Every structure is written in structure tokens, then in C-alpha cells.
Amino acid sequence: MDRISVAGGNYIFRVLRSDPFLGAGPNVMEAAAVATPLSSSKVAGSQKPSASPSASPSPSPSRLWRPAAQRNMRNQWSKLLSSKDRWASAASEGRSHATSLVNAYLNQSYMPAMDLGALKDMPRIRQKACEKLARKQDMYGKLLVSSYKNMVLAVAELIKSARSIRCYLKGPIASPLAKFGENPEHENDLGDGGGIPVFSSFSISQFENLAQELVDMFVSELSLKRFLVVELLSIRHVEGQGQIGRLKWSDELYTGEFQDLTIANLLSKDYIEPTLPHISGQNPCRLSTKGDYLLSSDVLKVYLTAWISDVNIDTTRISDIFTIVEAETQIKLS
Numbered sequence: 001m002d003r004i005s006v007a008g009g010n011y012i013f014r015v016l017r018s019d020p021f022l023g024a025g026p027n028v029m030e031a032a033a034v035a036t037p038l039s040s041s042k043v044a045g046s047q048k049p050s051a052s053p054s055a056s057p058s059p060s061p062s063r064l065w066r067p068a069a070q071r072n073m074r075n076q077w078s079k080l081l082s083s084k085d086r087w088a089s090a091a092s093e094g095r096s097h098a099t100s101l102v103n104a105y106l107n108q109s110y111m112p113a114m115d116l117g118a119l120k121d122m123p124r125i126r127q128k129a130c131e132k133l134a135r136k137q138d139m140y141g142k143l144l145v146s147s148y149k150n151m152v153l154a155v156a157e158l159i160k161s162a163r164s165i166r167c168y169l170k171g172p173i174a175s176p177l178a179k180f181g182e183n184p185e186h187e188n189d190l191g192d193g194g195g196i197p198v199f200s201s202f203s204i205s206q207f208e209n210l211a212q213e214l215v216d217m218f219v220s221e222l223s224l225k226r227f228l229v230v231e232l233l234s235i236r237h238v239e240g241q242g243q244i245g246r247l248k249w250s251d252e253l254y255t256g257e258f259q260d261l262t263i264a265n266l267l268s269k270d271y272i273e274p275t276l277p278h279i280s281g282q283n284p285c286r287l288s289t290k291g292d293y294l295l296s297s298d299v300l301k302v303y304l305t306a307w308i309s310d311v312n313i314d315t316t317r318i319s320d321i322f323t324i325v326e327a328e329t330q331i332k333l334s
Contacts, residue, residue: 065193069167070329073198073207077325079161080211081333084318087154087218094147094225095307098232101140102300105235108133141233148229149254155218156263162211166191166204202328210321219264220312223277226266228303229253235295249273 108130119125168184168191184191192204227249234247250273252258261267261274268275326333 065167065169066196066198069193069198069204072167073165074329074331076161076165076211077207077322077329078333080158080214081322083154083157083161084214084218086157087151090147090150090154091225091307091310094144094151094229095304097140097144097147098228098307099304101137101144101232101235102304104133104137104140106297106300108137137235144229144232145253148225149257149260151222151225152257152260152264155215155222156260158215158218159264162208162215165208165211167193199328199330207325210325214318214321217313217318219266220277221310222264223266223275224312225307226253226274227277228307231295231303232300235300249276 111126111130111133114126116125168186168189170185195203195205197203198207230247230249230251230253233253247253258267258274266275267273322333
């Protein structure tokens with residue numbers, strides 16, 4: 001008999017060799033008996049432990065999301081503040097150009113009755129003065145359009161930053177990389193970290209609400225500013241005729257304006273023209289289609305006052321919003 005050790009027990013096998021009288025044949029091995037199992041110490045000694053690396057736990061998605069979301073939040077609010085300042089600078093320049101444009105127009109209208117003193121006998125003096133004032137008016141009109149364009153771009157930047165507050169993970173859920181923006185890579189990723197606070201208490205949605213409040217103010221004011229620009233660009237004076245060459249609300253004030261207004265959601269899809277201006281909390285106004293009425297000096301003063309007032313922008317509330325964000329993010333934006 002031969003003894004063969006098998007893990008877990010000691011087995012004895014009897015080899016039945018071929019009978020010489022029956023001729024040569026294959027050896028036959030059959031299990032004869034099962035002996036008592038080997039001791040555990042021997043079994044353990046006969047086996048080598050397998051070296052399998054321990055799997056380290058993956059960091060939770062919130063741990064990966066929060067630092068990236070905090071960086072993105074600070075960046076976007078810094079951009080919102082920068083866009084607000086760009087608007088303020090463009091609006092201030094626009095006010096100066098609008099005032100100069102109105103003065104040039106009014107001086108032309110006053111020229112026929114103006115007392116020129118000793119200059120009155122100079123040939124064509126009034127006509128030359130009016131031509132020079134008309135050139136100034138055209139120049140200030142172009143500068144006004146440039147300032148208006150800067151305001152449009154500032155609002156577009158405001159909207160872009162407000163829409164980029166959410167933070168979406170890039171690649172696998174446990175990846176240390178993160179992507180900022182509107183488009184998620186995972187179906188169930190809302191970009192808000194599941195509603196957890198980004199810093200101490202405010203969630204993504206609360207920051208978005210504050211940003212949208214800012215955007216709504218400037219979008220409404222931009223529409224009103226456009227109305228004022230259209231009105232001021234429409235005034236042209238010809239002696240004996242008054243105002244001529246009135247612009248239409250559907251006219252593009254600069255190349256690519258309507259494309260920029262689409263970003264601000266200020267372009268009507270039904271009529272392919274800018275949406276009508278309105279005061280916050282009120283319905284849009286109705287614009288007159290007449291092109292032959294005159295703008296008196298009193299009306300022009302009202303237009304300039306409306307420009308200066310920023311009637312749709314609550315500066316106190318804007319200051320409060322940025323103060324709240326600075327306290328929550330623990331950084332000084334300005």
C-alpha cells in the first residue's frame with residue numbers, strides 16, 4: 001500500500017497490481033480507507049498564505065466634489081462682480097455720451113433763433129455751426145452704441161457665470177478630477193453635491209438664487225437702456241423738418257447684437273426682435289410706431305434721468321448680495 005497525503009486528510013491507497021497469471025495489465029489504484037484527518041497545525045504548515053493586496057476604500061463623492069465646488073464658486077462670484085463693474089463703467093460712459101448727444105441735438109434746434117451777436121453777419125455761419133453740431137451728434141451716437149454693446153456683453157458674462165455655478169464630476173465617480181460647467185457626464189449628477197452645503201450653510205441652489213436675482217435686475221435694465229439708445233439715435237434735425245430718420249425697435253444697433261441678446265434671453269422668438277422694455281414688476285410697455293413726432297427738450301431730459309437712475313437695479317440689494325456671499329465663502333471679492 002502507498003500513503004498519499006491530501007490537504008484536509010490523510011488517505012491510504014492500495015495499489016492492485018496486475019495478476020501475473022492473467023497477463024500484463026494496467027495497475028489499478030483504489031481508495032482503501034480514509035484515515036484520520038491531519039492536524040490543523042500540519043495543514044497550516046503545508047499551505048502558504050496568498051498575498052492579496054488589500055483594497056483601500058475609495059473617497060466619497062462629496063469629499064471629491066466639495067473642494068472643487070468651493071473653488072468654482074469663488075471663481076464664478078469673482079466673475080459676477082467683475083461683470084457688474086464692467087456694466088457700471090459702460091453705463092457711466094454711455095450716460096456721458098448720451099448727454100453730449102442730446103446737447104448737440106438741442107443746440108442745432110436752437111440755432112435758428114439763437115442770438116449770435118456780431119457773428120450773425122458772417123455768411124452761412126448758422127449752417128456751418130449746425131453741420132459741425134450734426135457731426136458731433138453722429139460721433140456721440142457711435143460712442144453711445146459702443147457703450148451699449150459693452151453693457152450687452154457685461155450682461156452676457158453675468159448670465160454665463162450664473163449658469164456655471166454648479167460643479168459636475170468628470171470621469172468616474174471616485175475620480176479626483178472635477179469639471180465645472182452646465183453639462184454633466186453622469187445621468188444622476190445634478191452638480192449640487194446632493195444638496196449639501198458648499199461651505200458652511202448655503203447649498204448650490206441658494207447661491208444660484210442669489211446670482212439669478214442679480215441677473216434679472218441687469219437684464220431688465222438692459223432692455224430699458226436699449227429703448228433709450230434707440231430713441232436717442234433716432235433724433236436727427238433738419239432745419240424746418242425737425243426730427244427725421246427714426247430707427248425701428250426691430251433694427252439691429254450693431255452687427256451681432258441680436259445674437260448677443262439671445263444669450264440674455266432678450267430676443268423674441270415669435271417676431272425675431274428684442275423683447276419690449278419694462279420696469280421690474282410691471283408688464284412690458286407698448287412702443288409707438290410713429291416716426292414723425294418730435295422729442296422736446298423735456299422728454300430728452302426724462303430720458304437722461306432714466307438712464308442715470310438705473311430704475312431696475314437695486315444697488316442696495318446688490319451690495320447686500322455680495323456681502324452675504326463674501327461672508328459665506330470667507331473671501332473678499334472686491
